[in-house]
Amino acid sequence: MLLVMGICIQINTIKEATKSVGATLKDNSDLKNELLKRQGEYEAIYKELEEKEKKLEEIRLNASTKSEGDTKNEAEIKSNQILLGLTEISGQGFVIELDENREVSSDEVLNINGYLVHEEDLLYIVNELFNSGADAVSINDQRITNTTAILCDGNIIRINGKMVGVPITIKAIGYPERMEFALTRPGGYLQAMADDGVKVVHWKSESITIPKYEGVYTYEYLTRGDM
């Protein structure tokens, strides 16, 4: 009985959700459908690439001879993958959560700018985390690589081409005390953001997992310069 009830409730929820979406944005439904299609297309081909990369790794290991040079190069390729952010990693670190303050009193409503998280805030925080020795940083699970841009696109922030919305969770692997000190000292950046009305929460953690970079590096214009 409970199960059946559960299912009915779920079906109803979905129906209602779909209905309201359909009703409010009827005019853009073609674009929405195309977007969902493109998104699905991307996810499928990315998954295929992941499998191919795995296969490459195996065959590379098989093909490399036991000569010293080959073994060394194969090992460096593997450790480079980690530095390039192409693997998931874990470790101790520091987490910051930023959210818009939704409980604004009426006389403050006009000053809307202070309550939003901006691209420059994220650039500053990421920079400060690396300045205090972070090994790896992610924002809403988007890994920060050496080509990652934080792009303000109208009301949307994009990182690695992916849309990022509030609440924003910034994770950093590194020495927790050092990162905490750099960002949370009195008069520091997070304090200033909180004073401006952004909800700021942060904590040190014994175990953080940062996902790999879900994208590809392009090197169309780049060649080795010293050979």
Place this chain on the structure above:
Amino acid sequence: MKKGEITITITIGIMVLILTTVIFVQFKTIKHTNITLIENMREDELKAEISNFKQKTAEVQNQMQETNLKIKEYEISITTGKEASELLKKELEQQNNILGKNTVKGTGIIVTLTDTRAQKITSKDLRELLNQLKVDGAEAISINGQRIVYDSYVVDLGGTYISVNGERIVSPYEVKAIGNPTYLESGLSKKQYGYIDTKLEEGKDIILERKDEILINAYTGDLNMEYAF
């Protein structure tokens, strides 16, 4: 009697299985439809997002071709018994070019920012510039010879100096970027709200040059992770 019990048990078993499956399928459906974000998007945002996914798909397709080629080359080296050393070296070189372990060259732009008596260049100016160059597809960047790597940082040191990767640098700040010169230039040169116009408006001294070949030095520090595993 016993037979009846078995039938009931099996029937209930099957029902539970079906119900559980249905519930999971439904949960998955809800999780997968990322509809709330899309629901709130305007027409231009939807269009931008569609072209964004088209571009990302094309990038993955390119990478896939390259990966397939590498797999094939390794396969050939295995079947012919030929050494894979050259292939390994080639892959390693590509990685090190991107990571910053190698000195690299290519087309691109050089942006020079200079302190004036009225306006000093700050680390924020440089951070914004780096970010804009990355938006426009820069493949390698350096500031006064300091290569930008994945954990680089740019900070002010007591209002007198700027530090990149922990190394002190001073004005003029020469920022080199390898990439498509047209994209890099037009990204910075957007009218009014673009980077260059904004900085000029603030009274800052900024010059942009396009170059057919730029040389960017390798990172001089060590790349390693201390706390991550």
